[in-house]
Amino acid sequence: MTQQKANSQQAAFIEPIDEEPDLPGHEGALERKPEWQPRYPGSGRMKDKVAIVTGGDSGIGRATAVLFAREGASIAISYLEEHDDAAKTKELCEAEGSQVLTLAGDLGALGEAQKLVDATIDRFGRIDSVIQIAGEQHPDYDVTDITAEQLQRTFQSNIFSMFYVAQAARPHLKEGATIVNCSSVTMYQGAPILLDYSATKGAITAFTRSLSGNLVDDGIRVNAVAPGPIWTPLNPCGGMPEEEMDTWGTGVPMGRPGEPNEVAPAFLFLACEDSSYMSGQVLHPNGGSVVSG
Template sequence: MTTDTETVDQAFVEETNEEPRMPGHESQMDDKPEWQPRYPGSGRLKGKVAIVTGADSGIGRATAILFAREGAKVAIAYLEEDDDAQFTADRVADEGSEAILHRGDLGDPDVGKALVDKTIEKWGKLDVLVNNAGEQHPDEDVTDITVQQLQRTFQSNIFSMFYLVQAARPHLKKGAAIVNCTSVTMYKGAPILLDYSATKGAITAFTRSLSENLIEHGIRVNAVAPGPIWTPLNPSGGQPPEKMDDFGKDTPMGRPGQPNEVAPAFLFLACEDSSYMSGQVLHPNGGIVVNG
């Protein structure tokens, strides 16, 4: 266990070098995740403007493209995978909508503010905020988690949500929706993802509390808790290589989920179909029964 505490007093922690840089490039995966929307659009987000973080790949990509099919203009926030982000933007355009790209680390408060400013400058409003971006680093023992990794994981997964909501709040009007990405690991635990699971618990608590804080203003806040989903995050270092052949097979459905099986949950919570829901969590997790 490291005793180095030099990152504790830093407001921003750079990417850790302990694992490969994540989330990784979807374009380099042999077995590509399924992002394609499954059904024709029905205008459920017509005229809306959405920010989707981590939208270059995986769940974020599937969500951004589905939102576009339903009529939304989408700001695509991503860390550094320019090719993947451009692919998502091109697919948004294919759906007859518009996209802007915003590259940067949302663990830096200035990056989130710049993202919101760019969105408002482009389209003049913000209706839906999807906080999806995150990272994870597997460790067999709690003593293997360094100070840098612990701070970095919390910075990426939960601090970034606070920063982005703070930046977005002045622009969110009655009828707006915030949808956060938590995880099944918050509910059932994950022995090799201690810091990641802890951040997901924080995200769930943040979702419930923020809902209570904003509900009187007509702003709904909900979350989605995916199970094991096939995205670049896991084969790029989010899971040990020896576990990848069996990834998702321990679910009742016996397989990992695909991003386009999760995106509809984000759509439901973003649109008026869920107008009587706030502070809730949906569970696309392959049949794992959890409480809450």
């Protein structure tokens, strides 16, 4: 890459926007805490493995990191800036006997993914699973309210970051390695006030299926999880309008939002050998909503 090209890419980076200043939100500040606790004893399904978990400080990321730790993995947790949440997740994973690395940074910025991968290799010497959960959303009732900065920021955080991490990790992924991306039910059903977010989730699903085909001959499996409404800091801290929160998540057949520890097992299943005959697929922990694909 020429310096001119690198400078051009770096100049295109959009800093966090201030439309929802509480995002991405601190789990410790929530009055009702999300349920992250693993629901069953570990069985060694990730024993001696090393997993990167982006967005691993809170919500689904925390539940997934702790579950992987219980199953025997060493964990590299990437997060944006919620140092208190990241420290708590590190503590929880270490209590499961795991070795843990935490690294703050905006993965939508050129070079941050490489720093994450380099730090993981320096600490653990290998990468077996890449779990991509980090993302953001900004609600708007009208498509004309979505600014160019917001549009780019949402794509930058949600899908550009996945390309960057996959590119940085690829040289270290051997046969048997796995990548699991976080899509969303909004990719399948749409979300009228989350237009740009839903579009990124469609891109993530297409990326997952295409990357699966790209890597399957090398024995690397790529899948995704598409959660429905899950109680994490993202929505109550500005990811949904305040007036929507009283009924948020009640429209699914089960009549309630899900908990992070109801989603984490889907990431574990796709990361370990239990799903050895699956690639390019999407799991749907969404409260009973029937979707295609």
